[in-house]
Amino acid sequence: MYVGRFVVVGPEVGAYRVSSRSFPNRKLTARDDALTVGPTADASETDNPYVSYNCLRIVETPTGETAAFGNGSHVDPIAEKLELGYPARDALAESLLALDYEKDDYDTPRIAATLGENGEALIGTVRKDALLVETVEEPTLVATYEEDSPTAFELEVDGAAEAASEVYDHEFEHAVCAAGIARTDGGFETAIENGD
Numbered sequence: 466m467y468v469g470r471f472v473v474v475g476p477e478v479g480a481y482r483v484s485s486r487s488f489p490n491r492k493l494t495a496r497d498d499a500l501t502v503g504p505t506a507d508a509s510e511t512d513n514p515y516v517s518y519n520c521l522r523i524v525e526t527p528t529g530e531t532a533a534f535g536n537g538s539h540v541d542p543i544a545e546k547l548e549l550g551y552p553a554r555d556a557l558a559e560s561l562l563a564l565d566y567e568k569d570d571y572d573t574p575r576i577a578a579t580l581g582e583n584g585e586a587l588i589g590t591v592r593k594d595a596l597l598v599e600t601v602e603e604p605t606l607v608a609t610y611e612e613d614s615p616t617a618f619e620l621e622v623d624g625a626a627e628a629a630s631e632v633y634d635h636e637f638e639h640a641v642c643a644a645g646i647a648r649t650d651g652g653f654e655t656a657i658e659n660g661d
C-alpha cells in the first residue's frame with residue numbers, strides 16, 4: 466500500500482518517513498537543531514514547492530525542549546509558536562490551518578506531530594475536509610494518503626536510530642528516507658536513515 470509521507474508519535478519516540486512516487490531522489494540532512502529534506506545530487510530540477518523543507522525541529526520552549534516534525538513548511542511556524550510558549554495543540558492547529566492542505570494535484574494533507582515535556586505527544590493533520598489535532602497516549606500514525614486519520618501504530622523501539630530504521634523498513638511502498646527522534650535524559654536525540 467502507498468500512503469505517501471507519514472509521521473508516528475508516541476509518548477517516548479517519534480518518526481517521520483518520506484515515501485515518494487514522484488520525487489524519490491531526496492535525502493535528509495542534519496543542520497543545527499533541524500533535519501531537512503532536500504534533493505540528492507542526481508535529482509532532476511523541480512519547481513514543486515512542497516518537496517524541500519525542514520521536517521523536524523527541536524526548540525527551547527518556556528517549559529523545556531519540544532520537538533516538532535511533519536511533511537512540509539508548516540514545521541517552522543509550529544516550532545516558532547512552541548518557542549513563544551503556545552500550547553502544542555494551538556501551535557499545531559493554527560499552523561496547519563494557516564497553511565492548509567497543499568494545492569497540488571492530490572490536495573495532499575499536511576501532517577505533523579510534537580513531543581514535549583512530561584511525555585506530552587500530539588499529532589495532527591489538515592486535509593481538504595478536516596482539521597484534526599489530538600493528544601496521544603500510545604504510538605499513533607497519520608499519513609498523507611489512505612491512513613489519513615490518526616490511528617494506533619506499533620512502534621516498539623529503543624532510541625532514535627531504531628525509530629528511523631523501523632519506519633524506513635516498513636512495508637508501506639516507496640521509502641525514500643526517514644527521521645527518528647527519542648527522549649533522552651537531557652532532551653532529545655535524532656537519527657537519519659537515508660537507506661545508504
Ligand SMILES: NC(=O)c1ncn([C@@H]2O[C@H](COP(=O)(O)O)[C@@H](O)[C@H]2O)c1NC=O
Pocket residue numbers: 469470483484485486487488502513515516517536537567569570571573574609
Ligand atoms: N512532503 C513531501 O516530501 C512531499 N513529497 C511530495 N509531495 C507532494 O505530493 C505530491 C505527490 O507526490 P508522490 O507522488 O511522490 O506521493 C507531489 O506532487 C507533491 O506536491 C510532498 N508534500 C507533502 O507530503
